[in-house]
Amino acid sequence: MNRLPASYLKYLEGKPPVIVAxxxxxxQQSAADQLHGVRVRLLQHDEVQxxxxxxIPFGExxxxxx
Numbered sequence: 343m344n345r346l347p348a349s350y351l352k353y354l355e356g357k358p359p360v361i362v363a364x365x366x367x368x369x370q371q372s373a374a375d376q377l378h379g380v381r382v383r384l385l386q387h388d389e390v391q392x393x394x395x396x397x398i399p400f401g402e403x404x405x406x407x408x
Contacts, residue, residue: 346373347401350380361390368392369403376400383408 350369354362365382372380372394379398382405383391391408398404 346370349401350403353403361388364390365392368394372400379403381406 346369350373354366354369357365365380368380369392372378375394377400378394378396379400379402381393381395381398382403383393384405384407385391395404
């Protein structure tokens with residue numbers, strides 16, 4: 343398992359387990375290549391979607407509302 347940057351760990355703090363389970367694999371993917379950051383889309387009904395985004399620098403997370 344790849345070690346997550348401190349910024350990713352901080353982002354996960356206090357999040358419900360279901361949200362962590364959704365986002366963490368994408369954070370791990372980002373940490374594996376260390377090239378790009380992560381976009382987290384906040385959807386309706388407290389759902390989220392996360393993707394590695396080449397426009398975001400590694401170690402950063404950008405939230406957007408869809």
